[in-house]
Amino acid sequence: MISFDKVTKIYQKNWIALDNVSFEIQKGEFLFITGPTGAGKSTILKLIYKEEEPSKGTIKVLDNNLHFLKRSKIPEFRRKIGVIFQDFKLLPDRTVEENVAFALEVTDTPPRDLKKKVFDILAYVRLSHKKFNYPYQLSGGEQQKIAIARALIRDPYILLADEPTGNLDLKSSQEILEIMLDINYKGTTVLMATHNQLLVRKTKKRIIHLQDGKIISDK
């Protein structure tokens, strides 16, 4: 489903973010990427949804060699991938419902289907009662759930999570992780970058540990 073959990413000023990294992720897998800040966790995620280009090496995602993926095909490609972030990236001037619907509006989804889908997904993250609230009226955990709902509404094949619990307390983090495990259980491949070791150890899932852009362990 996702493969990295000898991938190196060098940012400007010769900062090596990833150094000759290779790994493969199968369909339906749940993978943690751990490591200290600056180890290259976010870079791996950005390379997967083609926000960044590798300096060397080959990346394949969902049967696409990303190097040959045309610019005009990127939107369609990204619709198959959900992404969530530490800072949620919700639109502050839109309600919960509008924030979630936003992801569907970018394609021609008929209004009726849209309403139904938004309703269902908000029910799934148990926030239906907050649909007319604005993001600032929600707790951090609730905001992240809305971000997850936005990422899931398009039924993505892959869910990428960049430090999704970084801003959350333990209880909320636990909730978010449970949702992500459930999503994975339903068949979506999940990649979660985190440095929350406590959270990771409980789940007994595959962990890739990075340090200075290199894979230290993969088990």
Next chain:
Amino acid sequence: MSLRIGIREGLRTIIRSRSLFILSLLVAAISFYLLSIFALVTVNLYKMANLLDEKIEIIVFLEERADVQLLKNNINKINGVKEIIYVSAEAALKQLQEEVSETKEIVGIFKDNPLPASLRIKLEPGFRNVKGLEEISQKILLLKGVKDTIYGGELVEQLKRITHIMLFFDIGLLLIITLSVIFVIFQTIKLTIFAHATEIEIMKLVGATDAFITIPFIFQGLIQGILGGIIAYILLTITARIGSSFFAIPFFPRLYFFLGSVLFGIIFGIIGSSIALRRFLK
């Protein structure tokens, strides 16, 4: 993706960030206004220069027995002559009486019409200067039946020169103002788009096409351009009305100015938005 959603999103952004929209609308309107004032001045100066140019002519006084047709034919052969108008003695007298009402009594003193018949010679553009006037009138003086020629050479030439200098400076200013208007408007558009940076980022993330991201901003630019153009035109009309009580504004093609400022606004809005967006869409 449908245009409908694009327009709806555009309206949404306008309403959601109305203070920013109003600010950039005012900037656009004032810029267009400044520009149209200078355009109006320029157009009028240009017209004036042309008018002065048209006024340059040679008047040929004829002897009583002159063969008008023959003279006309001969003068027509002179290089630089564009048009010849015959003014009979009677017509000249009538014109004089019309121009100065008191002359009626003065003219009454004479038994006959004291004015000679004349030919008014209009010149080709390249000959509307002192040298051309002199050359042509020398040639005309050699012809039979010509009593005398007169032309307002020096004075007209001076006036022409002054208008041309004014026009030159005015066009220079117009260019500078146009450039600064382009700069200011572009900056305001950039400001608007930067204010929506997160939105654009998220749109890209969830797989919005470039068109989907662009249309709301283009639409906003379009609305801003149209409104800006209309406000500028209204301000210009008010200024022209106030101004015309102090000095004459002979030439004010309202329709052209209206269409001009709106069109200018639209072009600016659309091009500015697309350029400013490009950096986000890379």
